[in-house]
Amino acid sequence: MKLLKEGSVSFYLFNDVFYNPLAKFSRTFGVLAIYTFSKYVGRGLVVADSFAASGIRGLRYYVESNVVDKIVFNDKNPVAYQNIVYNIKFNKIKDARVFNLNYFVFLPILGRGHFDVIDIDPYGTPAPYIDLAISFVKNRGLIIITATDLTALCGLYPRAAFRKYGSDIIKTDFCHEVALRVLIKELVFAGGRHNRIVLPLASMFSEQYARIYAYVYDGRRDFPKNNLGYIEITNDRCYSVKRVSDSVNKPYIGPLWIGSLHDKEFIEYMIKYVDKLNIEESEYKRLKSLLKLMKEEIELPPYSFKVSKLASKLRVSPPTLIDIIDRLKGMGFKAGRSHLGKDYFKTNAPYHVVLEVLEDLGKK
Template identity: 25%
Template sequence: MFLNKYRIFNRITQQIITRMASDGSTAYIREGAAELSVSSDKVFYNPVQEFNRDLSIAVLTIFAKEYKEETQKKTLQKARRCEKIFQDAIFVPETEVHILEALAATGLRSIRYAKEIPNVTKVVANDMSEEAVETMKYNVERNMVKDIIETSQEDACILMMKNKHPKRFAAVDLDPYGCPSGFLDSAVQCVQDGGLLLVTATDMAVLAGNSPETCYSKYGSISVKAKCCHEMALRILLQCIESHANRYGRYIVPLLSISVDFYVRVFVKIYNGAEICKQTISKLSMVKHCVGCDAITFLPMGTLKPHPTEKNPDKLKTCLPPIPSISDHCEHCNQTLRLCGPIWSHPIHDEAFVSRVLVHVEENPMLFNTSKRMAGVLSVIREELHDVPLYYVMQRLFGAVHLETMPMLTMRSAILNAGYRVSYSHASKLSIKTDAPAQFVWDVVRTWAKEHPAKASKLESDAVARHILSRDITSTVELSPRADANPASRRDARLRYQHNPAPNWGPGTRATLKTGFEIGPSLKARRKQNKKKQKRDHSPMSEDGGRKKTDTKTSESESDS
């Protein structure tokens, strides 16, 4: 494990060639086909997100090719209808693929888009920072992509609103520092019909349930602190994008949604269609979460049924579901329930599209430095149950009742033997995603408890464990192993779940150059270390022996200097 960690880190350091100038102010960075020179610590660069950039290039390569073909086909059909000509000799102009990177920073991503994606016609690299734009201009000329990349210094929201009609972009990339919701309203308006929106969110503490009130104010959904929080974060972000799109008669179709490292990243197509927007409530659900056993129950906000007055049987009508019986306590452990959501409860991936991206990565491994990880993660995503939201975690299931954890393949075999489906989730190594009811899952745990009983001393003080294990087993549970319980991605030993390969692995600090070579705390972290303790030690004593209150701003500025 440790060898793999350092091999990965060595590959990263080999790609980030940094030669500090005599004054220590310039860094030279190489990633993919791009070479950058960054001369300011106010321009943000994070080598950790190389996987993010590689995956974006792979997705955009497939999307740009298909978008070009689909657009030309629609244009040809429209020309034939308008001109009433049915010959194949109608001239169709070449489809232009314009990409906007609204928050470009160093411009690395835009330069890689221009040099590595075959069908890109134009890339607009925008940033508010004057220093960032000057850096981008220099690097665009350095990489000889001036004919493709157009630099822009403007507020991202204003720029997107200026291009909402008719000069829309085929793809818009949003990768802000933290929450992206402030950019979504303008982003969903400036994407072409059938275009792609790429969104990253790095405020995982908010999305994962640490601050449910903050999550509601930013995303319009209440998050919950559960073991499945990483997929919950994806579904909260998707419902937020959908709500912004619906305001303008548009809707989303998720192609790929991924939770890795310290962030979530979604790739969604934007379409026009006020009629489809009416079906949005059937794609959303409220969630009941048990504080005792972590059980999840979904409460759909809407359902679809055939339209009684329409001749077309395929046309559906949205209706409100009946109110389910809501109890104050969990049926499995008798603990209290919490209500959260709404979340996106429809599929978060397009399996066919994921397969095409995976084939492209496997056929061109030399194009991506993180190709092994990309292939591993995409393989797991392709195997996921796309129509089953959220997942269980093995440690939580067996830890709640103080049992020795069952082997993963045994649990998967038990579910398959009962006729249900099961898969991993790419968001957790110990995940169980299944369409089996929660009652059956707990019956598997109770069957395991008969052969591997918990210690009586632990059960005496835990009401949750006693209540779960005391219930009768109502299902037939067969623990015999099955060959198909071991998925192909696991048998092939793919790199599915990567360990953090370097110290300080994370989102970095806002607008600060991060080269990946820092060992231990950063310069700012060292300067701020023990700041509060130093202020207490040096603050003047009052007459009664207490510390005098000092002006916070003055103290901070003094410590910074």
């Protein structure tokens, strides 16, 4: 048993209970997202930390966001359960409950609509847990899912990817973005099955964590069919997007979400609210810069180009991102950075134009 500190929370970690210090930043992002969501919907929140381990994520939501009316933890591991009970007492939290149940029992016994927010952070794929959460979260609620099975979601194991996510996934330079987009597709289809609309508010990749923050509400008419489709990889390696109902040529990736990774208004709120919270200096800077990148990528195409890869292919030295983006914008194209990597840019310019720009800038 160790005493640890993360954000504003001190907590004990029992032996054999999982804790990933690398996910600290993703939890800080989560605190801000929870805070923002509460303002977005104008109410206090009942939050489920449904694969809680030590409970650190839920503890931080409660202590740091100040918008959680009730935090409910669940973990099927009895040692984790004891660990959470201990940490609740240690932090003197009154508005908390803890369960030691299978996930599929935990949500139903609390009833449909009990939770404003359901956070799913399992070991490996979240695919088995999505359908139930989409069905049980409150109308106008929030689902947060984590995926760490990046080998499947990035296309290293296409057969496993198809089996778990129902999509053809080919390995690409921008595979982490594909991972986020396949996850969103799964959320949206689960919504369709339950007469609910799902809208991604924020999608984040960091330290092998893919996380989706998705708004869920009752509805049928708004079903976003046009945002579900394929990314086609044509012979000259130029990407174009096809609707599900358009013709699709091999090789392609999908079906996946081809709409925005984030909701513009929500990201703007997050940027606004980042100063309301008490965030460590180092994370504060990283958070502000991440949110800026997220805002930048919202209206850009669902794929990215990797500078180092293109430069090496063209045998030129890699230009700076700023130079590439400025040049493309000067030519009348959309262009911007991606939060998915420092080496990436997004543009709607055709591939041959992208190559010309890289070649020209690389020579200088």
